[in-house]
Amino acid sequence: MRQDDRVGARYVRPSGIDSVFNGAIGWLTKIGLPFAGSRVLSVRGRSSGEWRSTPVNPLRVGGDRYLVSPRGHTQWVRNIRVSGEGRLASGRRTEQFHAVEVADQEKPPILRAYLRAWAWEVGRFFENVDASASDERLLEIAPDFPVFRIVTIKE
Numbered sequence: 001m002r003q004d005d006r007v008g009a010r011y012v013r014p015s016g017i018d019s020v021f022n023g024a025i026g027w028l029t030k031i032g033l034p035f036a037g038s039r040v041l042s043v044r045g046r047s048s049g050e051w052r053s054t055p056v057n058p059l060r061v062g063g064d065r066y067l068v069s070p071r072g073h074t075q076w077v078r079n080i081r082v083s084g085e086g087r088l089a090s091g092r093r094t095e096q097f098h099a100v101e102v103a104d105q106e107k108p109p110i111l112r113a114y115l116r117a118w119a120w121e122v123g124r125f126f127e128n129v130d131a132s133a134s135d136e137r138l139l140e141i142a143p144d145f146p147v148f149r150i151v152t153i154k155e
Helices: 016-028 075-083 107-127 135-144
Strands: 039-044 051-056 060-061 063-066 087-090 093-101 147-152
Touching: 039 075, 051 075, 060 107, 063 107, 075 087, 107 135
Parallel strands: none
Antiparallel strands: 039 051, 039 087, 060 063, 063 147, 087 093, 093 147
16 A cells, blocks of 8 residues: 555645745746745646646755655645656756655654754644654654655756
C-alpha cells in the first residue's frame, strides 16, 4: 500500500486566504519575481496527464535539494509519486527533475532545516512542532510530511 493510500493520510486543504496567497505567489514566481526563493512546481496529473502547477519552497540541505509538502499528502504529492518527475520554474527559467521520495527515517534533518527556513510561512501546518524539536519528535511526524529529493535532468 502506498503512503497516500492509507486511510486517514494527512492532508490540509487550502483555505480561501491560502488560495489567494498561493495564487499571488505563483503569479509573482511565474513572471520571474520569486518570493523568498519560491518556484512553481508543475507535475502531470496522474489521471488526466495534464500539467498541474502550484507554488513550492525548494530547500537545500547539504548538497541536495528537496521539496517538502507541509500540507501532507496533497495532489502534487500523489501526482509526483506516479510520474516520478516534474518541473520547477521561475520566470522563463525551467528545470526538469526526477523526484526521489525520502524515507521517513531520513526526514528529521530535512524537516528541521525546512522549519528553520520556512516556518514563518508554513509553521502552522506543523502543529506544535518547530525547528527545535527532537529527532524523535520529527521522526514521529515524518509520515505526515512527504519529502522528495530533486535530481535535475541534464539536457
